[in-house]
Amino acid sequence: MEGAERRARQRKIIMHIILVIMSFIMLVPFAWMILTALKTKGEAISVNPFYILPHAGWHWENFGTVWKSYNFVVLYKNTLLLIFFRVVCACLTATMAGYAFGRLKFPGKKFLFTLVLIQMMIPAQIFIIPQYLMVSKMKMLNTTFGLVFPGLVTAFGTYLLKTGYEGLPKDLEEAAMIDGCNVGQRFLKIMMPLTRSSMISLGIFTAVFAFKDLMWPMIVCTNAQTTTLSAGLAKMQGQYGSEYPTMMAAATLAVLPMIIIYVIFQKQFVEGIATSGGKL
Amino acid sequence: MKRERQEKEQTLRGKLAAWYRAEMKKTAYMTGRERAAYVIHYYWIWILGISCAFIFLVYVLYRLLFVNTGYWFYAIYANTMENGGYRSALWYDFTEYAGFDPKEKQIEMNAASWFDPSVRGGTMNSYFQAFVAVTEAGDLDVLTMGKDGIVKIGESGRLADLSTPEYSVFREKYGDRFIYCTPIDEEYSTEPVPIAIDVSDSLLVTKYHLYEGDCCLGIGEYTKRADAVETFLEFILGDENAVPAGTG
Numbered sequence: 001m002e003g004a005e006r007r008a009r010q011r012k013i014i015m016h017i018i019l020v021i022m023s024f025i026m027l028v029p030f031a032w033m034i035l036t037a038l039k040t041k042g043e044a045i046s047v048n049p050f051y052i053l054p055h056a057g058w059h060w061e062n063f064g065t066v067w068k069s070y071n072f073v074v075l076y077k078n079t080l081l082l083i084f085f086r087v088v089c090a091c092l093t094a095t096m097a098g099y100a101f102g103r104l105k106f107p108g109k110k111f112l113f114t115l116v117l118i119q120m121m122i123p124a125q126i127f128i129i130p131q132y133l134m135v136s137k138m139k140m141l142n143t144t145f146g147l148v149f150p151g152l153v154t155a156f157g158t159y160l161l162k163t164g165y166e167g168l169p170k171d172l173e174e175a176a177m178i179d180g181c182n183v184g185q186r187f188l189k190i191m192m193p194l195t196r197s198s199m200i201s202l203g204i205f206t207a208v209f210a211f212k213d214l215m216w217p218m219i220v221c222t223n224a225q226t227t228t229l230s231a232g233l234a235k236m237q238g239q240y241g242s243e244y245p246t247m248m249a250a251a252t253l254a255v256l257p258m259i260i261i262y263v264i265f266q267k268q269f270v271e272g273i274a275t276s277g278g279k280l
Numbered sequence: 281m282k283r284e285r286q287e288k289e290q291t292l293r294g295k296l297a298a299w300y301r302a303e304m305k306k307t308a309y310m311t312g313r314e315r316a317a318y319v320i321h322y323y324w325i326w327i328l329g330i331s332c333a334f335i336f337l338v339y340v341l342y343r344l345l346f347v348n349t350g351y352w353f354y355a356i357y358a359n360t361m362e363n364g365g366y367r368s369a370l371w372y373d374f375t376e377y378a379g380f381d382p383k384e385k386q387i388e389m390n391a392a393s394w395f396d397p398s399v400r401g402g403t404m405n406s407y408f409q410a411f412v413a414v415t416e417a418g419d420l421d422v423l424t425m426g427k428d429g430i431v432k433i434g435e436s437g438r439l440a441d442l443s444t445p446e447y448s449v450f451r452e453k454y455g456d457r458f459i460y461c462t463p464i465d466e467e468y469s470t471e472p473v474p475i476a477i478d479v480s481d482s483l484l485v486t487k488y489h490l491y492e493g494d495c496c497l498g499i500g501e502y503t504k505r506a507d508a509v510e511t512f513l514e515f516i517l518g519d520e521n522a523v524p525a526g527t528g
Contacts, residue, residue, distance in 0.1 A: 125409050129416045136417055139343045142386075188325065215406035219413050222388045224366060234407075235365060235392040 098161025420500030434475030
């Protein structure tokens with residue numbers, strides 16, 4: 001009995017050691033990024049693997065250089081606006097469409113839902129040119145609306161919410177119907193609050209994808225005043241070339257909002273991945 | 281059919297009228313404040329939706345009618361060694377030379393693009409997708425990169441054919457610098473066609489150090505600003521006899 005307990009404890013210790021090593025491996029790129037941001041250019045490009053920590057002092061001024069040359073306040077503002085509007089629009093449109101596809105009966109429902117599924121199967125790049133043309137013709141290049149435009153509706157969100165609505169018991173809706181609720185009231189007051197976890201999952205996915213979206217901001221927002229963190233960083237790569245400390249300082253500043261969002265919504269992040277089965 | 285539609289309209293109108301009468305009856309004995317509270321309580325989602333739609337409509341109309349967007353000139357300098365983008369020395373010098381007013385329209389110079397069609401998988405990135413989008417939309421005027429890469433892009437048909445009549449001025453001035461390639465589309469041509477201009481001795485290499493070695497300039501297939509491209513070529517090749525745009 002005692003032997004079995006000891007073996008179990010040993011297994012637990014081994015598992016913990018493996019997990020610590022794995023965590024360490026996952027953290028190495030972040031540590032490398034932050035440490036490189038605090039080095040001189042010479043130290044940063046040194047191939048000596050033992051040069052982990054800066055030798056010639058901690059160069060905090062790299063952050064100042066990047067902060068001054070690129071207006072990070074504007075980049076943060078644009079990125080947060082992009083995330084906010086995309087999340088709001090995605091949740092709003094997906095929940096309504098999901099309810100309609102999951103609960104209502106109307107002619108052409110299957111055909112329309114097939115169109116939604118087809119949209120999920122086609123690579124996003126196919127839509128880039130028509131979307132760019134639409135934004136350009138509406139004179140919305142270099143605007144927040146231009147940035148948000150492709151995220152106004154989401155096929156993935158519609159599918160996710162449809163599945164969420166289908167999983168709810170019919171009795172609830174029927175009881176509301178007997179009490180005199182019309183379709184709108186049933187949707188708003190009974191069904192929508194019950195899909196909260198699916199909506200949170202969708203919100204998290206949308207926020208992460210909006211944050212790391214590079215191609216669209218690069219195309220529609222060429223102006224420094226309207227661009228986002230991801231596109232701004234891509235431009236820095238051009239400006240600073242081999243200035244790795246400066247680039248890494250910029251990268252460190254760029255990941256801050258996502259780290260803050262993750263710390264605040266950590267529980268929802270984990271729940272979201274568990275409920276949708278997705279990967280970020 | 282028409283009668284049916286009229287009946288339906290009448291029914292809808294009738295329904296709306298009945299709803300309006302019922303609401304008026306309910307709020308008849310309320311004070312103004314109570315009536316406002318009632319409307320907000322029961323119709324807040326309608327008010328929110330209609331307000332958002334109205335604000336959006338006004339915004340779109342404002343952009344369409346009063347905002348002057350667009351470009352004086354749009355260039356992508358791919359695979360550069362130095363910064364030649366927005367507000368770089370190259371940007372300022374060309375803007376001044378061409379006499380463009382940046383407040384009126386944009387002068388877009390993108391020197392933060394890395395794609396090379398001459399190597400396997402060299403176009404599997406967002407930069408190339410962005411290049412394709414702006415080219416297909418007719419916004420791109422100029423693409424510069426090394427010779428091998430630009431030939432590959434020329435073969436795919438994304439650069440203007442400089443043998444066409446609209447580029448006769450370019451042929452006269454820079455015919456000896458033309459780079460040729462045979463298009464993949466055999467229906468278009470089986471003979472080599474000029475798709476780029478060799479600018480290896482231009483200011484892009486000698487003064488701004490965007491490239492080391494060969495540098496070629498291709499013109500976007502659907503560009504509508506051939507005159508801006510001409511001015512740009514005169515600027516980078518140091519044509520002293522050229523008359524800058526806006527001053528001639």
